[in-house]
Amino acid sequence: MGCDAAFSDFTRYPFLPGLCSRRAGILTAVERKRLVEARKKKFVFWRVVHWLGSLQLALILLASIAIACAAATLAESEFSTKIAQVYIYKAPWFLVWLAVLCINLFAVTLTRWPWEKKHAGFIITHYGIITLLLGAMVGIQTGFEGNVTLHKDKGPVRKITVNRSIIQVESPNDSALYVMPFDAATSRPSERQPRVFEVPQTNLQIVADGFSDNLIKEEKLVPSDSGSPGVMLRFTSPRMDQNLEMPMVLEGNAPQERDFFGLARVVFQAELPPPKSPRAAETQMVFGRFASVVQGAAQVSGIRVLLSADGKKITLAPPESASATYLREEVMKSPLQVGAVLVTVEEYWPDFEMVGGRPVTKSDQPNNPAALVRIQMPSDVVEDTKPLLVVAPGEGGIGYQFQRGGATYASGTAKVGDSFATGWADWQVEVLGFYPQAALRSTMQPGPPLPKGETGVPGFQARLISPEKKDAETCWVASGDITSLTDGRNVVRLGYGLELRPLPFAMRLLNFEVPRYEGTETPSNFIATVEFKEDGTGLTKTGTARMNHPASFPGTVFANFTGINYKFSQAEWNPRDLGETTLQVLYDPGWLLKWVGSLAICIGITIMFYFKPQPKTA
Numbered sequence: 001m002g003c004d005a006a007f008s009d010f011t012r013y014p015f016l017p018g019l020c021s022r023r024a025g026i027l028t029a030v031e032r033k034r035l036v037e038a039r040k041k042k043f044v045f046w047r048v049v050h051w052l053g054s055l056q057l058a059l060i061l062l063a064s065i066a067i068a069c070a071a072a073t074l075a076e077s078e079f080s081t082k083i084a085q086v087y088i089y090k091a092p093w094f095l096v097w098l099a100v101l102c103i104n105l106f107a108v109t110l111t112r113w114p115w116e117k118k119h120a121g122f123i124i125t126h127y128g129i130i131t132l133l134l135g136a137m138v139g140i141q142t143g144f145e146g147n148v149t150l151h152k153d154k155g156p157v158r159k160i161t162v163n164r165s166i167i168q169v170e171s172p173n174d175s176a177l178y179v180m181p182f183d184a185a186t187s188r189p190s191e192r193q194p195r196v197f198e199v200p201q202t203n204l205q206i207v208a209d210g211f212s213d214n215l216i217k218e219e220k221l222v223p224s225d226s227g228s229p230g231v232m233l234r235f236t237s238p239r240m241d242q243n244l245e246m247p248m249v250l251e252g253n254a255p256q257e258r259d260f261f262g263l264a265r266v267v268f269q270a271e272l273p274p275p276k277s278p279r280a281a282e283t284q285m286v287f288g289r290f291a292s293v294v295q296g297a298a299q300v301s302g303i304r305v306l307l308s309a310d311g312k313k314i315t316l317a318p319p320e321s322a323s324a325t326y327l328r329e330e331v332m333k334s335p336l337q338v339g340a341v342l343v344t345v346e347e348y349w350p351d352f353e354m355v356g357g358r359p360v361t362k363s364d365q366p367n368n369p370a371a372l373v374r375i376q377m378p379s380d381v382v383e384d385t386k387p388l389l390v391v392a393p394g395e396g397g398i399g400y401q402f403q404r405g406g407a408t409y410a411s412g413t414a415k416v417g418d419s420f421a422t423g424w425a426d427w428q429v430e431v432l433g434f435y436p437q438a439a440l441r442s443t444m445q446p447g448p449p450l451p452k453g454e455t456g457v458p459g460f461q462a463r464l465i466s467p468e469k470k471d472a473e474t475c476w477v478a479s480g481d482i483t484s485l486t487d488g489r490n491v492v493r494l495g496y497g498l499e500l501r502p503l504p505f506a507m508r509l510l511n512f513e514v515p516r517y518e519g520t521e522t523p524s525n526f527i528a529t530v531e532f533k534e535d536g537t538g539l540t541k542t543g544t545a546r547m548n549h550p551a552s553f554p555g556t557v558f559a560n561f562t563g564i565n566y567k568f569s570q571a572e573w574n575p576r577d578l579g580e581t582t583l584q585v586l587y588d589p590g591w592l593l594k595w596v597g598s599l600a601i602c603i604g605i606t607i608m609f610y611f612k613p614q615p616k617t618a
Contacts, residue, residue: 027116036111053107061101068094082163086186090140098137102130121607128600135593143588146501147571150509150530152579157507158535159500160585165479168495173201184211184460184496199492203467206485206494210461212446215478219442221247223435228253229393230438231268234430235260235422239330245432248391249440264387264424272392272401275408282376286314287352288369301341301375311350311369316343328371335376335402335409335423337387342409342423347372376409387424397434444476444483464492503566505534505553510542512581514573526570528581545570545583563591 027035039046051057072088088094105126112119146162165183170176178200189195194209221232230249236242248256248268255269285293288307302319307328314331316338317323326336328345335342349361352370359370388403397415401408402423414420419430450456459478464485465471472487482495511529516522528545532553543551550569552560559565565587572582 027114049107049110052103053109053111058101058104058108061097061104065097065101068097080185082183083186086183095137095140098133102133105130121604121609121611123604124600124607125604128597128602128604130597131593131600132597135590135595135597137590138593139588139590143586143590144501145587146585147582148507148585149580149582150507150528152509152512155508156531156533158505159502161498162501164499165497166499167197169197169199169206170493171199171201172204172490172492176200179499182208182496184208185213185458189460199464202490204487204490204492205465206462206492207465208460208462209474210476211458212460212476213458214447214450214456215444215459215476216447216457217442217478218445219245219247219440221249221433221435221438222441224437224439227435227437227439229270230433230435230440231391231393231398231431232433233266233391234432235427236430237425237427239426247440249438250393260389260424264389264422266389266391268391270392272390272399272411275401275411276403276406282374284373284375286371286373288366303338303341303343303375305343305371305373307369307371309366309369311348311366311371314345314371314373330426334421334426335404337404337423342376342404344374344376344409344423345371346374376407387422389422389429393434393436397431400429444478444481446476459496462494463487464490466490504536505532507532507568509579509581512573512578514578526573526581528568528570528583530568530583543568550586561592563589563593563595565591 036046036050040050068088072084075087076084109119109123109126112122115123144162144164146160148157148160150157164181165185167180167182169178169180171178180197182195182197187195188211189208190211191209194207197206197208198204199206221230228250230247233246233248235244235246244260246258246266248258248266250256250268250270253270255267257268258266260266282301283295284305285295286305286307288309288311292305304317306315306317308314312328313325314328315323315325316336318338321339324338328348332345332348335344347359348369348371349359350364350369351362351367352359353362353368354360359372390401390403392399394413397413397418399413400411400420402410410423412420414429414431416431416434419428421428444459447456457478457480459476459481461474462477462483462485463472463474464487466487466489469487469489472485475483475485477483477494477496480497482493485492485494508531509528510531511527513525513527515524515527517524525547526545528551529542530545530551531540531542533540534554539554541553541555543553543555545551545568547570550567552565552567555565567586568583569586570581571584574580
């Protein structure tokens with residue numbers, strides 16, 4: 001049959017016009033429309049193809065995806081990136097929606113069949129979008145992102161921490177660990193909507209019925225029949241509106257040391273050390289309306305102390321730094337740190353006069369305010385210039401001693417309920433409890449709500465139940481901790497935190513360098529030299545991760561081209577330990593598809609706009 005005959009009967013031969021058109025040139029708009037209507041009428045396949053490739057379906061899909069992306073952006077700004085990923089970007093329904101969009105794009109290209117030269121850019125662009133979306137879905141399903149901390153003086157590491165929360169349950173029957181995916185931050189269990197986990201190999205269940213994004217460890221001091229001396233101290237600062245409870249127990253009579261916000265150290269030991277005198281002391285009689293009188297040390301501090309005319313404020317002016325002003329009532333008898341010396345306002349007289357060779361005050365009115373100030377200098381130059389509070393058991397309470405630079409500047413005793421000043425700004429110490437025999441009990445409790453943008457330690461409230469007992473005691477399980485749950489008879493150990501994913505190779509930090517800009521302490525780069533050793537083959541390779549230049553393994557041409565490659569980028573570093581660094585790990589098998597798809601989109605758009613076929617002229 002010839003082409004003319006084929007065009008005369010579309011219902012009998014719906015495909016021949018396309019074949020004839022390829023020989024003759026291109027189809028006219030009228031011929032193509034007749035062809036489309038004929039094959040839709042004749043074949044169910046083409047009716048389905050045209051429905052799947054319809055503009056109406058495309059608009060519905062694109063509008064839905066746009067709304068979902070807008071909702072994800074809102075969720076990410078109001079909550080977290082993880083919430084947006086779990087409920088939208090990585091949700092099964094969203095992946096199905098993307099798959100339907102790919103089908104729509106593919107069907108659109110089929111509706112143009114038989115293809116002509118003018119369709120080239122259109123087809124390449126649509127297939128590029130499909131390839132890009134497939135690469136994104138492959139990356140979401142099989143790729144991952146994590147981090148690993150390497151230490152120069154430690155052995156190789158074979159696991160990385162990925163951003164996927166899990167729980168590990170130890171069955172009491174076989175002592176095996178069972179891993180279950182669970183993210184309390186996204187599911188947020190509650191009493192109305194609890195999450196229930198079966199304990200394998202038992203008839204026990206773990207019920208999660210609460211969530212907190214800011215769990216705080218509370219340590220309590222309790223009396224014990226077979227313990228060591230223990231003390232509970234509470235530090236308070238009215239000016240900063242903060243308080244800190246610090247329980248301490250002598251374990252085997254060994255001193256216990258705690259850090260105080262990096263500003264000071266607190267040590268609890270069996271006995272107080274002998275007091276050490278400072279090298280020199282300087283006293284200043286400071287007047288609000290007259291010149292000061294300086295006495296004492298051969299080596300003066302050079303610090304000028306000024307008292308306001310009303311006696312309410314006192315100013316310390318070091319010779320080589322900015323001055324500082326304090327309310328006199330708040331710093332009375334509290335040593336203040338100024339450089340390497342301690343300044344203490346010992347006495348104050350609002351209306352000063354000398355009677356019988358002794359200073360007294362004539363009245364309570366600030367007619368002639370005066371203050372006695374003592375300035376102490378340490379005996380030796382000590383590298384650790386942080387102040388130190390030493391506490392030891394005493395009769396009915398504790399004895400304490402304050403040191404700075406190896407010199408003792410204050411000491412005393414305190415019973416339970418007593419308070420004393422530290423000299424660290426306005427911090428005060430109260431003795432909440434003391435037991436000759438004590439033990440520490442640690443529990444996790446929800447802390448105050450965090451300001452937007454700040455992160456705490458997340459966790460959930462859980463209890464262990466059995467057919468015999470449904471009302472077991474609850475406890476909080478914090479991320480990164482292992483907690484024991486009990487129903488009174490059975491004990492189940494439960495761990496919660498980020499998943500440790502094994503890699504098919506080992507990593508070892510060979511060297512870590514932090515070059516600085518010339519003449520400054522500002523880092524100019526971070527250079528981590530890492531050794532990779534593949535399991536099985538024993539393939540060893542050394543890679544260097546620099547700022548904006550990641551290392552990779554296996555790093556071959558094939559691995560880099562296909563995306564089946566692990567990339568290691570500098571993430572964090574520890575200024576106190578240059579033998580430690582944290583690397584970000586990225587594995588994305590969909591990289592090649594995304595790259596090819598993006599390139600195809602660019603080529604297709606270029607063809608559509610710059611290489612349009614010219615219409616033939618008669």
